[in-house]
Amino acid sequence: MFDFFQNIHFVQPFWLIFLLVIPFLDWFSRRRWKYFDPALLLPSVEAVGTHHTWKTRLNKLLPYFRLLALAALVFALARPQRTLKEEEVKAEGIDIMLAIDLSSSMLARDFQPDRLEASKVVAEDFIDKRPYDRFGLVAFSGEAFTQCPLTTDHRVVKEFLSGLQCGFLEDGTAIGMGLATAVNRIKDSPAKSKVVILLTDGVNNAGYIQPLTAAEIAQEFDVKVYTIGVGSTGEALTPVRKRPDGRFVFGLARVEIDEGLLRQISSMTEGEYFRATSEQALVNIYNQIDRLEKTEIDVTTFKRYSDEFHWFISFALGILIFEFLLRTIFLKRWP
Numbered sequence: 001m002f003d004f005f006q007n008i009h010f011v012q013p014f015w016l017i018f019l020l021v022i023p024f025l026d027w028f029s030r031r032r033w034k035y036f037d038p039a040l041l042l043p044s045v046e047a048v049g050t051h052h053t054w055k056t057r058l059n060k061l062l063p064y065f066r067l068l069a070l071a072a073l074v075f076a077l078a079r080p081q082r083t084l085k086e087e088e089v090k091a092e093g094i095d096i097m098l099a100i101d102l103s104s105s106m107l108a109r110d111f112q113p114d115r116l117e118a119s120k121v122v123a124e125d126f127i128d129k130r131p132y133d134r135f136g137l138v139a140f141s142g143e144a145f146t147q148c149p150l151t152t153d154h155r156v157v158k159e160f161l162s163g164l165q166c167g168f169l170e171d172g173t174a175i176g177m178g179l180a181t182a183v184n185r186i187k188d189s190p191a192k193s194k195v196v197i198l199l200t201d202g203v204n205n206a207g208y209i210q211p212l213t214a215a216e217i218a219q220e221f222d223v224k225v226y227t228i229g230v231g232s233t234g235e236a237l238t239p240v241r242k243r244p245d246g247r248f249v250f251g252l253a254r255v256e257i258d259e260g261l262l263r264q265i266s267s268m269t270e271g272e273y274f275r276a277t278s279e280q281a282l283v284n285i286y287n288q289i290d291r292l293e294k295t296e297i298d299v300t301t302f303k304r305y306s307d308e309f310h311w312f313i314s315f316a317l318g319i320l321i322f323e324f325l326l327r328t329i330f331l332k333r334w335p
Contacts, residue, residue: 065323072316101200110236142172174207179214187221227262
């Protein structure tokens with residue numbers, strides 16, 4: 001019921017002042033019945049008793065049905081209208097490629113439950129905050145591959161993102177390969193702004209493309225690279241070897257991130273380098289990138305109106321018909 005009155009306004013609200021007359025009519029009706037109704041005077045009502053039935057109780061409500069119908073007609077005269085909005089959104093979106101490290105060290109447990117899962121959750125939230133941007137996904141370890149090309153279907157991107165697992169590719173950390181693959185996927189984009197977010201927790205030790213060479217390619221195609229180093233300081237519980245059944249054996253290992261290289265890559269492409277030592281720090285980093293890379297949105301709003309007075313008239317007629325049937329059929333009372 002309350003949903004009906006949302007976005008309702010009155011074109012001729014001065015009619016609503018007549019609602020103040022209704023209490024006066026109620027008072028006048030009570031006074032009229034008191035002085036002009038036929039009555040039988042008795043010295044005592046003990047013999048008659050004070051028995052009440054549902055008819056006697058309902059009979060007292062009859063005047064209020066008419067007053068309620070009158071109030072509904074006053075609302076109808078005030079011409080209620082519902083505002084219907086239509087929005088035409090013209091967004092100059094940003095194309096963003098996520099390049100995520102899948103080396104075995106991403107299973108380190110200094111994040112909960114590990115670095116990879118924490119990174120995936122935060123990246124999904126980042127995607128949800130940017131509904132007008134296109135996203136793509138590149139995964140890399142000892143080599144790199146495109147998991148998802150640029151698309152506006154964020155549901156598909158998040159499905160591929162949630163399916164990322166360590167062990168898909170040869171182990172290692174090919175930062176140059178990951179960056180080059182992401183740049184290759186975004187370089188021909190017509191978007192006004194092209195961004196790569198590269199997330200890793202190690203040192204480049206694989207691949208045939210050097211990271212700085214990939215950064216030069218990104219610079220050539222005006223691709224801005226934000227680099228994120230993931231991992232706590234000191235030592236962390238990290239996979240140190242793999243069993244024959246494919247499961248990892250964990251042990252304490254020193255956290256090593258080539259921060260100098262990541263800073264140089266971001267500096268060359270006019271991006272920024274961030275260090276995430278905790279889940280909350282990673283959230284803050286993505287929030288900062290979200291503020292740095294604003295999407296330009298031009299929204300044109302069209303308003304339409306629909307008259308709703310017929311609902312009040314129908315309600316008033318329904319109440320009057322109901323009151324008439326009660327008075328003439330069920331309560332056997334004729335004016």
